[in-house]
Amino acid sequence: MSPNVFPGKPEPLGATFVDGGINFSVYSEFCDSVDLCLFDSIDSQKESQRIRMPSKTGPIWHCFLQGIKPGQLYGYRVHGPYSPEKGHRFNENKVLSDPYAKWIARLPTWHSSLFSYSRTDLQFREIPPEELLRMDTRDNAPFAALSEVIHSDFDWEQDVRPNIPWKNTIIYEAHIKGMTALHPDISPKLRGTYAGFYSEPIIRHLKKLGITTVELLPIHQCFDSLRLYNNHLTDYWGYNSLTYFSPDRRFSRSTSGIECINEFKNMIKQLHKSGIEVILDSVYNHTCENSHFGPSLSFRGIDNFSYYKLDKLDLTKYDDSTGTGNRLNVENPYVAKMILDSMKFWVTEMHIDGFRFDLARSLVRNEKVPNNIENPFLTAINSDPVFSGVKLIAEPWDLGKDGYQIGSFPKPWSEWNAQFRDCSRKFWRGDRGILGEFATRIAGSSDLFRKEGRSPYSSINYVACHDGFTLEDLVSYEKKHNAENLEQNKDGWDYSYSSNFGVEGPTTSGEILSRRDRRKRNLLTTLFISQGVPMIGAGDELGKTQKGNNNSYCQDNETNYINWDLDARYKILLEYAINLIRFRKEHSSLRRDQFFEGKLRPDHFSRDILWISETGEELVKSQWESEARKSFGFLLPPPSDNNESLNDDISNRNSSLLFLLNASEEPIDFLLTNYLGDGIWIRAFDTWEAEFDRETFSLNVGQKYRLREESMVGFHFTTAQASPIMKDKGLSYE
The missing domain is CATH 2.60.40.10 (Immunoglobulins)
Incomplete structure (x- = not known):
């Protein structure tokens, strides 16, 4: 009819x-x-x-x-x-x-x-x-x-x-099927589905991680x-x-x-x-x-x-x-x-x-x-x-003429910051002459986004995403392995700023695995202590590998599926990521509304960010410009209510953070800065170690901390009476 x-x-x-x-x-x-x-x-x-x-x-x-x-x-x-x-x-x-x-x-x-x-x-x-x-x-x-x-x-x-x-x-970039296809606690009927993605095991994981x-x-x-x-x-x-x-x-x-x-x-x-x-x-x-x-x-x-x-x-x-x-x-x-x-x-x-x-x-x-x-x-x-109120994020480039336009979108847009990704990878790989740019990326990339009333949240920071190597592959492969895409390995990026530490792909070498794990901790930690909005690729906290495929767009198989059967190494990595995200949430100085000015604050004891050398003193121009320098630190006092004034009281100083970074191949003794006056620095983490500190380790202001090669450490300040100095795992402190 x-x-x-x-x-x-x-x-x-x-x-x-x-x-x-x-x-x-x-x-x-x-x-x-x-x-x-x-x-x-x-x-x-x-x-x-x-x-x-x-x-x-x-x-x-x-x-x-x-x-x-x-x-x-x-x-x-x-x-x-x-x-x-x-x-x-x-x-x-x-x-x-x-x-x-x-x-x-x-x-x-x-x-x-x-x-x-x-x-x-x-x-x-x-x-x-x-x-x-x-x-x-x-x-x-x-x-x-x-x-x-x-x-x-x-x-x-x-x-x-x-x-x-x-x-x-805190953004978690995920694929519906990749997230759920191999999860043992999800019913086989729900794996790979929307229903599987909102199943209790997935939501539990996201909440535990802090997403x-x-x-x-x-x-x-x-x-x-x-x-x-x-x-x-x-x-x-x-x-x-x-x-x-x-x-x-x-x-x-x-x-x-x-x-x-x-x-x-x-x-x-x-x-x-x-x-x-x-x-x-x-x-x-x-x-x-x-x-x-x-x-x-x-x-x-x-x-x-x-x-x-x-x-x-x-x-x-x-x-x-x-x-x-x-x-x-x-x-x-x-x-x-x-x-x-x-x-x-x-x-x-x-x-x-x-x-x-x-x-x-x-x-x-x-x-x-x-x-x-x-x-x-x-x-x-x-x-x-x-x-x-809807979040708007731009991938600010394409393949046409003048295609790379990062920083060009208006408020209230945020943008994927590929320069953060690349610079973080280069620094921890040991590349020379990028200290200044790396500091700028950590500080929110004001060179890209400080205009038209924009804020550090205009920058979506990441070190790995769906497009390119996973975090695990970033420290395991120096060449792409995309043959299974059947494009004669011509697809995907040729420049990933990755390292394999001497062996391409899987290895049983304990030394190489240790260095790879430390590099992952360095990259993740850089991501979560930087100003801006952090984004982590699904599975990077679990050691997800695509076996060197850096363009896995056409692989509906275990190349892309997250493996939830974790060995001891990856369980430790997951716990590290959980503690790292918790650390970010606990400290408002890592989540500023406005860009740093680098100026002295009315509280007399510091700038809104202070960049320091191993002597505990402020970095000078020649040090910034040094091609050979691969280490530095920075002090973060808590943000003031209006970024212009802050009362000089104990509670404010106790919210201050200190980070020391060393991408060189030698340990460096850092003098713990006394810009905040008398007190002690309590260690929150050291990426040389696989886990966040489970016991209090503290040093007095003015003492030195030996920062091992290719690692970084984070402290928070307290004006409490100095606690006993602990000798920890054979490392030397003065």
């Missing part, structure tokens, strides 16, 4: 359930007409009904179908010119998924009919121009993606977002590229989105759209109940339709000229700054609106707490407004009350 067709409304875009039927709305500016195609099941080889959408408001086509209910499967056929040389790829023979689809009930099945141009093979190859210009007339309906009308009625139980202040935020915020690798519905398909690999990371509104079905216990969506919502609700925020890594810069040789699955066939940024010199191609083959045309207000609508959907309907924008530089490329401060897309986000 055919439904009654009415004009419907242009807004909201997508398929919306209203009383008595469904309103369908799709944006296509340059097409001639749009057919709405209804399918009876995911096994359907052809639509059961094809309805010419009767109404157009501006560039939006729309209709209302009376009697249609949620659960209806649908797609679009879009009529218009097939003129790739003019930027148009319309082909009415192709069923296309809705860009606003809330659920993809059936993913595309790779077949040559998915391409709008004529080809009969699925080889991953360059296509001759004459082949690209010939329209394919075959019907792709048996192989096309099918969208589903969704109406979710979920009980959030008065869900409240944790709203963790930036100063207290406040989980940053999930992409969970928008993705689709494997042709190259991966041909090589029997998968888009494991998920950075090739098919739609920006549907959760990825890979991570659901069910094939039902409603059940998957509710499973995702339950994950958010349970994490919120545990006080944990959720940030989504979102890939709004490109889609899974790949290059101009790629398939027509959705955007390309609906309106290629509008959705994508085309090459001005050759409209058959794309202006690709992402390295993926295409780039969304965010300068088009309707494309920008789609991204904003997607963000609003995930905030209001799915209750997520923030976004990390993959290759965010591509989103703000604008020929008319090159300045990010005035960028219309960023302005639209920053001025929308829906996003007030």
Whole structure:
């Protein structure tokens, strides 16, 4: 029985359930007409009904179908010119998924009919121009993606977002499947799923570690590229989105759209109940339709000229700054609106707490407004009350011209700080001539972010993430080992600033393992004593290895899965990480709201940060500029309420911290500074040792501490009477 067709409304875009039927709305500016195609099941080889959408408001086509209910499967056929040389790829023979689809009930099945141009093979190859210009007339309906009308009625139980202040935020970058696939305490039925991620063992681990915020690798519905398909690999990371509104079905216990969506919502609700925020890594810069040789699955066939940024010199191609083959045309207000609508959907309907924008530089490329401060897309986000309090994180680069733009995003955005990552690795590797830069990174990278009223929380600090070596591999490999990606080991970074300490990969040498473990402690400790927002990669606290693969995007196997069966070494590492994060939370001087000024404070005893040498005196210019210097220390008094005044009282001095760092190959005797007056320094940790101190070890002001090679130590100050000096583990103190 055919439904009654009415004009419907242009807004909201997508398929919306209203009383008595469904309103369908799709944006296509340059097409001639749009057919709405209804399918009876995911096994359907052809639509059961094809309805010419009767109404157009501006560039939006729309209709209302009376009697249609949620659960209806649908797609679009879009009529218009097939003129790739003019930027148009319309082909009415192709069923296309809705860009606003809330659920993809059936993913595309790779077949040559998915391409709008004529080809009969699925080889991953360059296509001759004459082949690209010939329209394919075959019907792709048996192989096309099918969208589903969704109406979710979920009980959030008065869900409240944790709203963790930036100063207290500790981010944990995780993959749904990688986190849960091998966990022995999670039911096998739940491993690799949203439900597995909010299971008690995972939440217990996150809480014990001290995590406040989980940053999930992409969970928008993705689709494997042709190259991966041909090589029997998968888009494991998920950075090739098919739609920006549907959760990825890979991570659901069910094939039902409603059940998957509710499973995702339950994950958010349970994490919120545990006080944990959720940030989504979102890939709004490109889609899974790949290059101009790629398939027509959705955007390309609906309106290629509008959705994508085309090459001005050759409209058959794309202006690709992402390295993926295409780039969304965010300068088009309707494309920008789609991204904003997607963000609003995930905030209001799915209750997520923030976004990390993959290759965010591509989103703000604008020929008319090159300045990010005035960028219309960023302005639209920053001025929308829906996003007030939502965490916004940019990956501030892409692969195009002038692609590296760290520090260019406006308040209240934060940015991944790759310079912190690289400089930390270089310092602890023993590189020369970087002392000044390393100190700047520890202090919050004011050279990058001190403008437009921004704060140290603009810097997302990390030493390892999904992209590159894990922390374990960073100290075990000097070369990438990406052969299993089947790209002849050409993919991934060649410059990781890593060390293997004499053996590439696994070793049984106790000396090498000891040095590797110490390097991991040095890097983690640097991360958590630095100003800014720390982010740790999931599993780095557990010794996760990818066996030297520094680009594991296509490995849906144990290469990426966290191994929870810990030996003694990794149990010690986990306990160290737990204590380290607790230490950060206990000391507000590690979580400042404003950048250091380096000026004397009114309390007379110190600057807001004091950089010192092994003599206990302030570092001078010649020492900063020394190529050979690989050691220094810094004193942190507690932050004052307004960063301008602080009463000189005992409680304030007792909150002061002292850190000494030695990346050289020789031990150094550090004189413990007397800038705070009489008192003692109580050791909190020394990375030469595998564990945080379990007993009080203290030294009087004016004594020396022997800091071993390739290690760092942290003290806190007290004005209490000097306690007995302890001789500890054979080390010499004066």
